[in-house]
Amino acid sequence: MGALFDRICEALAPKIGESSVAHGVLVLRIAPQALLDVVTRLKEDFRFDLFADVTAIDWLGQEPRFEVVWHFYSTMHRQRVRIKARVGEAEPAVDSLIGMYGSAHFMERECHEMYGIVFAGNPDLRPILLYEGFQGHPLRKDYPKEREQPLVPYRAGYEMPGGE
Amino acid sequence: MEMNLPNPIRPAFTKTERDDTTIVNIGPSHPATHGTIQIVAELDGERVLRADIHCGYLHRGFEKECEAHTWHNLIPYVDRLNYCSALINNFAYCDAVETLMGIEITPRATYLRTLLAEYSRIADHLTCVAAALMELGAMTAFLYLVMLRDYIYEHLADLTGARLTYSYGRIGGVARDLPDGWLKRLEEILTEYDDFVGRVHGLVDRNRIFIDRMRNVATLSTADAVNWGYTGPILRSSGVPRGRRKDTPYLAYPELDCEVPTGIMGDNYDRYYVRMREMDESVHMIRQLVELLQEKGQGPLNVDDRRCVLPPKQLVYGEIESLINHFKLVMEGPQVPAGDVYVAHEGANGELGFYLVSDGSGTPYKVHCRAPSFVHMGGAHRMIEGYQLADIVPTFGSINMIGGECDR
Numbered sequence: 001m002g003a004l005f006d007r008i009c010e011a012l013a014p015k016i017g018e019s020s021v022a023h024g025v026l027v028l029r030i031a032p033q034a035l036l037d038v039v040t041r042l043k044e045d046f047r048f049d050l051f052a053d054v055t056a057i058d059w060l061g062q063e064p065r066f067e068v069v070w071h072f073y074s075t076m077h078r079q080r081v082r083i084k085a086r087v088g089e090a091e092p093a094v095d096s097l098i099g100m101y102g103s104a105h106f107m108e109r110e111c112h113e114m115y116g117i118v119f120a121g122n123p124d125l126r127p128i129l130l131y132e133g134f135q136g137h138p139l140r141k142d143y144p145k146e147r148e149q150p151l152v153p154y155r156a157g158y159e160m161p162g163g164e
Numbered sequence: 165m166e167m168n169l170p171n172p173i174r175p176a177f178t179k180t181e182r183d184d185t186t187i188v189n190i191g192p193s194h195p196a197t198h199g200t201i202q203i204v205a206e207l208d209g210e211r212v213l214r215a216d217i218h219c220g221y222l223h224r225g226f227e228k229e230c231e232a233h234t235w236h237n238l239i240p241y242v243d244r245l246n247y248c249s250a251l252i253n254n255f256a257y258c259d260a261v262e263t264l265m266g267i268e269i270t271p272r273a274t275y276l277r278t279l280l281a282e283y284s285r286i287a288d289h290l291t292c293v294a295a296a297l298m299e300l301g302a303m304t305a306f307l308y309l310v311m312l313r314d315y316i317y318e319h320l321a322d323l324t325g326a327r328l329t330y331s332y333g334r335i336g337g338v339a340r341d342l343p344d345g346w347l348k349r350l351e352e353i354l355t356e357y358d359d360f361v362g363r364v365h366g367l368v369d370r371n372r373i374f375i376d377r378m379r380n381v382a383t384l385s386t387a388d389a390v391n392w393g394y395t396g397p398i399l400r401s402s403g404v405p406r407g408r409r410k411d412t413p414y415l416a417y418p419e420l421d422c423e424v425p426t427g428i429m430g431d432n433y434d435r436y437y438v439r440m441r442e443m444d445e446s447v448h449m450i451r452q453l454v455e456l457l458q459e460k461g462q463g464p465l466n467v468d469d470r471r472c473v474l475p476p477k478q479l480v481y482g483e484i485e486s487l488i489n490h491f492k493l494v495m496e497g498p499q500v501p502a503g504d505v506y507v508a509h510e511g512a513n514g515e516l517g518f519y520l521v522s523d524g525s526g527t528p529y530k531v532h533c534r535a536p537s538f539v540h541m542g543g544a545h546r547m548i549e550g551y552q553l554a555d556i557v558p559t560f561g562s563i564n565m566i567g568g569e570c571d572r
Contacts, residue, residue: 023263023505024412049390053506053534057521069519071506071534075390075404078411082506103393106542114227124176129220129571131172138228145228151172 004077008046012038025071025080032068032085032094039072039083043100048072048081051101054108056115060141064088068117070097087117096122114139175204176216185213188553192221196557198295199565201541203548203556210553215545219538222571230531234497235261236335236472238531243329245533245569248291249284249512251277251320253569254333256509259414260518261335264505265498267467273337275461278416279453280320280332281509282446283350286357287316288512288564289397289439289446296436296561297368300377305367308360315353322346335498336473337466347454354447361443369437378433382547382559385430392543395536396514398563401438402430408510419456420449432555435562472498497526506534513537513564537563537570 005026009019015038018029030038042048053071064086072081087094096119097104108119109128116137119125127134131151136143180187191202200221206213226245230238242257243250255277262269269277294309317327322343324330332339368374384394389402399406405424409417425441427434466473470489479486502524508517514536521530540563547559 022503023507025506050395051393052395052508052515052539053517053519053532055519055532057504057530069504071517071519073515075406080506101393102388102391102546103539103542106538107393110538126174126176127220128218129223131220132174133170138225143228145225145232152169 004046004079008042008081011045012041015041022082025082027082027084029084032087035083035085035097036095039070039097039100042072042081046074047076048074050075051097051103051107052080054097054104054111056111056117056139058115058139058141066092066115066117068094068111091118092116093118093120095120098122113137116140172221173202173204173218177204177206177214180206181213182208184208190556192218196299197560198299199560199567199570201560201565201567205548205553205556207553212548212551212553212556215548217541217544217548219541219565219567219570222567224572226533226572227531230528232527234526235500235528236493236497238528239333240329240331242533243331245535245572246288246511246513246516246537246566247328247568248566249281249288250328250330251280251284251332252288252509252511252516254330255281255415256507256511256516257518258333258335259509260505260507260520261472261498261500263507264500264503264520264522265335265472266501267336267469267472269337269467270464272457272461272463272465273467274416275453275457276338276342276465277333278420279450279457281415282449282453283316283320285512286443286446287313287320289443290316292512292561292564293364293436293439296432296558297364297374299557299561300374302368302371302374305364308364312353312357312360315356319346319349319353322349334466334473336469341465347457350450350454354450357443357447361440365440375433377555377558378436378562379431380429381432381551381555382562383429383431384543384547388543388546389430392546393539394514394543395539396511397438397442398435398514398540400425401427401434403427408508408515414509416453416456420452422449432558432562499524499526500528508534511536511569513566513569514540516569533569533572535569535572537565537567538572541565541570 015034016028016030020027050073052073055069057067066087068085070083108122111117112125113127113130185206185208187206189204192200202218204216242253245253290309290313294306298306321327324332384402386402389399403426405426410424422445425438427438475486475489480490500522502522504521506519508515517534519532523529548556
């Protein structure tokens with residue numbers, strides 16, 4: 001495990017900022033621009049062939065505000081890599097991975113609707129868990145949990161619990 | 165009452181590519197699919213040319229809601245992700261929190277969790293196989309399997325008090341110990357399992373109708389399965405011998421003897437057969453675990469750690485320190501050290517991952533669930549396209565999409 005992680009860090013040294021091992025997972029902090037390079041190397045040279053997950057963290061009040069988090073798994077080495085990149089609120093954009101992994105399609109759509117992260121190069125960022133026309137990005141910290149946007153109107157006389 | 169509601173989805177295509185094709189809409193509540201899912205498909209006669217799959221009809225803001233409750237309060241929520249094998253969700257979530265807190269659970273809790281996870285896997289696979297068979301008209305096989313599943317649900321209700329959403333995991337252990345006679349009844353059910361699953365094998369394995377509907381239908385190649393993020397039985401049925409229990413063992417799996425069943429073709433038949441074989445492996449593991457539980461798992465149930473485990477009720481009523489401890493744990497929640505963690509367990513459908521971010525308080529900063537069903541839906545059009553419209557039904561059955569975890 002350690003040897004593989006060392007080789008990855010060595011090979012990618014110019015591209016990555018900080019690297020560490022947390023709970024058995026190699027964590028790489030990179031600049032958003034370096035994403036495609038780093039992931040290409042991980043996939044081609046180190047066989048990280050399964051793109052398991054992408055999500056974001058909203059560090060409201062910090063700058064840059066969002067942290068996008070990708071998880072990759074290697075079915076050959078049976079190891080995991082986590083990549084983190086910070087993007088600002090003004091332009092929350094990172095490159096899309098749909099060219100390399102099919103699983104990126106749905107996962108990027110989810111991350112886009114929930115956090116408003118734009119995956120440049122993914123032409124299909126339609127809502128997937130939410131519906132067409134939903135306002136805002138519900139997992140952002142400044143989206144109040146109580147805010148409701150019912151697509152089907154409530155029955156006449158019904159009051160929303162704790163309504164707006 | 166007439167209501168004019170806006171369309172919740174925007175289909176990927178609204179015009180046919182050719183003059184002689186049609187676009188049909190299936191779902192979200194179609195009697196032939198179990199699970200609330202919508203498929204917009206372009207058909208050439210009965211053949212599906214392309215499909216656009218929409219999920220989300222069961223979205224209830226799971227991740228948002230998690231950010232407003234203490235770490236402990238989330239346990240009933242994670243039950244409702246994959247409600248066919250809720251215990252696996254429980255244990256995966258608790259394991260993630262325990263990893264962040266640096267807690268190692270007791271041997272008894274480890275064996276119990278492993279045993280119950282495998283038991284839940286059987287219930288989940290029974291549901292999947294039974295429903296898929298029923299949708300093909302095999303009512304007898306369905307009743308055999310669902311009867312077994314009901315034995316398991318009732319048996320789990322004896323332990324947890326609920327049939328489906330158990331809320332049995334606890335940070336630092338499990339909720340309660342086995343009632344008297346539970347292991348004896350377990351062995352009875354496993355014997356019944358051998359009998360009735362044997363009958364189902366006899367009914368369908370070499371059945372011409374079943375083979376014609378399942379063999380070479382919805383084939384998924386190994387490369388496609390990995391590329392589209394498939395994990396669990398679907399990945400293994402396409403020939404990849406990969407699973408969390410063997411590759412990066414957690415809980416008591418390093419001590420267990422088991423095989424990883426794999427398929428050859430990656431079609432519906434292989435997905436059926438891999439699930440059937442996996443249940444056999446689970447039974448094999450449960451029998452080992454019963455022995456391990458009696459040999460090495462006789463110690464305490466929960467860790468002795470006041471950061472997360474409630475003090476005994478007698479002490480809460482008897483001394484002020486325990487009363488305060490109890491109050492703090494209930495009102496403020498366990499204080500989980502700041503940091504993030506990704507813990508994945510082998511769910512019944514594939515890799516069930518929890519990505520947790522803590523800011524050091526009793527409430528999570530972020531809870532993200534990497535749900536296998538959601539990722540599987542992202543590649544499901546690959547299994548539908550090129551096959552008959554009627555093949556969608558058994559194909560969907562073999563994927564075992566669970567709306568609770570897919571839509572969260």
